[in-house]
Amino acid sequence: MIYLDNAATTKISPVALNAMLPCFTDNYGNPSSMHTAGQKAAEALYQAREKVAACIGAEPREITFTSGGSEADNQAIITAANFGAKKGKKHIVSTAFEHHAVLHTLKKLEKSGYEVTYLDVRAPGMAEDKSGKLKNRDGEGIVTAQQVAQAIRPDTCLVTVMFANNEIGTIQPVEEIGRVCREKGVLFHTDAVQAAGHLPIDVKKQTIDMLSISAHKFGGPKGIGVLYARKGIILSTLIEGGAQERGKRAGTENLPAIVGMAAALEDSCANMDVNAARERALRDRLIAGLSRIPHGLLSGDRTNRLPGNVHFCFEGIEGESMLLLLDDKGICASSGSACTSGSLDPSHVLLAIGRPHEIAHGSLRLTLGPDNTEAEIDETIDAVASVVERLRAMSPVWRDLVSGKRTFLTD
Amino acid sequence: MALYSEKVMDHFRNPRNVGVIEGADGVGEVGNAKCGDIMKIYLKIDDDIISDVKFETFGCGSAIASSSMATELIKGKPVSDALALTNRAVAEALDGLPAHKIHCSVLAEEAIKAALKDYYDKNGIEYDHSLFPSCENCETCEL
Structure with missing residues (x-):
């Protein structure tokens, strides 16, 4: 796990x-x-x-x-x-x-x-x-x-x-x-x-x-x-x-x-300095890896953030599905999507920083601890990329985005 | 206790009938991206029988599982059976859904109805309009 x-x-x-x-x-x-x-x-x-x-x-x-x-x-x-x-x-x-x-x-x-x-x-x-x-x-x-x-x-x-x-x-x-x-x-x-x-x-x-x-x-x-x-x-x-x-x-x-x-x-x-330096390196590696997924967006200032926090939104998919598929791969993550909270509104935090509902539903939070390793981070990057791809392949929203019927909100 | 039944997880992990039918006889899309759920159903209808059905869904685990189960329940069945499919039947076939996820099964029922309505409209078939409540009136999506 x-x-x-x-x-x-x-x-x-x-x-x-x-x-x-x-x-x-x-x-x-x-x-x-x-x-x-x-x-x-x-x-x-x-x-x-x-x-x-x-x-x-x-x-x-x-x-x-x-x-x-x-x-x-x-x-x-x-x-x-x-x-x-x-x-x-x-x-x-x-x-x-x-x-x-x-x-x-x-x-x-x-x-x-x-x-x-x-x-x-x-x-x-x-x-x-x-x-x-x-x-x-x-x-x-x-x-x-x-x-x-x-x-x-x-x-x-x-x-x-x-x-x-x-x-x-x-x-x-x-x-x-x-x-x-x-x-x-x-x-x-x-x-x-x-x-x-x-x-x-x-x-x-x-x-x-x-x-x-x-x-x-x-x-x-x-x-x-x-x-x-x-x-x-x-x-x-x-x-x-x-x-x-x-x-x-x-x-x-x-x-x-x-x-x-x-x-x-x-x-x-x-051990704060040692732990923070270690987590920061892993965090930046994870951010760099997830940034390669098209039409994803990092949430919050890139550097002025907790050493262990990574947060992304991915267009065209919904967060809870991402969590369930990641869990199947042995990865424990979190999301601010509405479906995970039991309400219909996605995270108030994402709305507060100006993310539209459509984007906020596809959110993924990964937060590191002292035990995480570089190998785990690399495995996670691959897992997230494949989960995002799999869910997009069955998403009518993604189809509309790709066909131009809907406009991409991110690059 | 797990959030979802084994059946929900099975249909979520291995969704049946995912995809698109080119030149479908009926297409229905319900929900909106703002709510976090969109279902799209494609129907192929031959001699009043649902000969093929595919779906695409943007949504949570139970939304994907509900779409998958709903397509299984109507595949190969007469149009009248598909029209009679209720959200309750979808939820029951999945061995139940958590209370706050019932709207996912409602969405599945509505998506199928929307696709059937499209089929009727395209072919100029008369139908009872009261059977097709519009999605806009669904309280679940009020934002």
């Missing part, structure tokens, strides 16, 4: 697994208990908090453990919204291609009287270009700090912009956005679920007020995450019922998962 869906989830790293096992068998106490077993668990919990904090340049007390990235996003946004409401500030700046954990929370706030500005993430100049053919452009899928600055109003209570996009992998200028927000005195939250463990994070240097992390995107276990909140930000509680996490997140701590996450993050950060 060739696993190329690391943006969906990763295999647990040996370091994380080894760190977790004793928490099931020996160190199984409840960190809230007074006895020795409990205090031993509390000590492991504190050490995990210290490790996570050190990985992102934060202090241990600024780390709140959550059930994952979605909960962290929810809590961060609700916190800022509540804080803003007290001051009569009910405007939020975000982007059109955030993760649904952010977008759905924002939609909910809009229903209760908040106003949200969704920044355009299309490539500069794209909206004005009426020449016809779609192409991959520099800056595609990247918001600018200037856009953020222009969108901030006196009543803005929060800017929430993701660190890196989960579908097309584009990296946002978080540090510049952080600076703009600090200058204007607006809270800045970033969903760093795809970035943590893969890109350098320093919340102080990047002036980030709140940041979300999910463990299973960097070799940690599922069901655990982090909300970093700068000292002084009092989190709104989503889950009531106990004094855990300084009273901001009730429920007995999932110690094995927390310990596993801390070990995985520490390991990923320690």
Whole structure:
């Protein structure tokens, strides 16, 4: 099996697994208990908090453990919204291609009287270009700090912009956005679920007020995450019922998962440069190989993207069929097509960068991990090429494109 | 549990009757690229019998499997049988489809009806218009 869906989830790293096992068998106490077993668990919990904090340049007390990235996003946004409401500030700046954990929370706030500005993430100049053919452009899928600055109003209570996009992998200028927000005195939250463990994070240097992390995107276990909140930000509680996490997140701590996450993050950060260089080389090889397939189009800025992210759309075919045929060849991939999501609309991310529905249905995301090899990449390039060819051979859309009855949208 | 039945996967992996019939007696195309599903059915009709049928489909696994199964169900059958084919019959022959994929079988039924309508129109054969609901009115594709 060739696993190329690391943006969906990763295999647990040996370091994380080894760190977790004793928490099931020996160190199984409840960190809230007074006895020795409990205090031993509390000590492991504190050490995990210290490790996570050190990985992102934060202090241990600024780390709140959550059930994952979605909960962290929810809590961060609700916190800022509540804080803003007290001051009569009910405007939020975000982007059109955030993760649904952010977008759905924002939609909910809009229903209760908040106003949200969704920044355009299309490539500069794209909206004005009426020449016809779609192409991959520099800056595609990247918001600018200037856009953020222009969108901030006196009543803005929060800017929430993701660190890196989960579908097309584009990296946002978080540090510049952080600076703009600090200058204007607006809270800045970033969903760093795809970035943590893969890109350098320093919340102080990047002036980030709140940041979300999910463990299973960097070799940690599922069901655990982090909300970093700068000292002084009092989190709104989503889950009531106990004094855990300084009273901001009730429920007995999932110690094995927390310990596993801390070990995985520490390991990923320690090996970040080596892993990133390796993945980047494989990524570029994959992009080069898939670019040889006619009428395909890379999504998102070619270079300013996650080291492991490759995303293409192919004309004339539909994504789910591609996934099923690739799966038959032992390749695990992902797609933003409507059919894979159970809805009729293709990925909001692809629509946000200006891909028409017709193109967005034929999307394919391949995301690399530390285990992938060059041989796997070459096999994948051949497999995708043959799958695309096979599906096009039975597609009436492709027939119309080739015969000229329909116009190709890409070169 | 797998998303699709073995039958769906079989018809997706080894679709029957893929292709084009040159000079077909009836051609029907339904769906649109914006929705992510297009089916095109070609019919050869001799003495009121579907003597040959081919399809081309742009769509997901169940769309391809539904087209394949639908063509199998009408091949060699009288036109009246083809006209009576329901999406339910297609879905049942595939051992069921996931709820959000039922529209794929609807599309298959409509594609066959559209091809038959084309056959009637080309040959000036009278028919009951109410049997041919237009695809534009299908709620599934409202965008």
